[in-house]
Amino acid sequence: MAYDNIRVLDRDDADRYLELRLEALLQDPDAFGSTYEETMQNSMKELLHQYKQRLVPTEKSFTVGAFYEATLISAASILRQEMIKFNHKAALLAVYTSPAYRGKGIGKAVLYAVIEHAKKLEGLEQITLSVLKSNKSAKKLYESAGFEVFGCEKQAIKYKNRYHDELHMKLLL
Template sequence: MSELHNITIRTLGSEDAERFIALRLEALKANPEAFSTTYEETIQDKNLLDTWKTRLTPTLDLFTMGAFVGDTLVAVATLKRETYVKLRHKASLVGVYTTPAQRGKGIAKKLISAIIEKAKELDGLEQINLTVASDNEAARHLYLSLGFQVFGTEKNALKQNGVYSDEDYMALAL
């Protein structure tokens, strides 16, 4: 895994919106089964750049981190903390994607590990939840290797072109 030495992991900001959008659109085309939104829905946003400039501005409750090879954004993941008082001890890991050419190199593990470390610094945050396609063995293995545990499965969670996909619910206690 010497290739990991060339990887930079950092929190994204509004200045990364164009790179993020390019990777997000790739993700929605390459792995539509992994996302609740579609490519078509996304490109309908006439203010897509402004939308993502706003969404990528980090707050205490929402931040996106990216992995770069040189100047190229190759992987992303977002941590979104719950806002209601009774739920503030939890956050969700969402929007996880690594470009296919960079998969299997440990980049996603390094990225999610960085998010977990940053999450541990958030006052009162105790748990990170996520959902993953039940048949996505690579992602499930990654999350399990980081300490996430399956606590349930939703049958027919997503439906695309008449085909249903199940999703596993996973949690990591901080």
């Protein structure tokens, strides 16, 4: 087995999550809205404090992670819209699996765990996400879970003078 367990993370996982997040920003810089450089403008102490706050699971947000031994190897987060008119929607964010563990079904297991946990949130009807159009493996993963493309934003991201198109996808719960 490539992982020991999958569960909702909490504040006690902040150090492991921060390590995985920084790896993600370095390994796949085009896939995330924030950059490693922007993130590192804060001290490690400040970042750890931020993640301890963010990882407290609520009705508005939670993060699911997969562990191999004590190492966090994959994670995905949900952030629910707060405004009344948009509260039926949540965004899937910060999806990442360490390269050494890709292709083993771990990302899929984390995605399915996120969806199952999201279904328990009262009034939540859909999950949306954005993915680089060029990221065929991620698009295939999301489609396998039932997500459908509802739009494409041309030149959605510009990083180091390169543009990237983003697909917008949603899953009706």
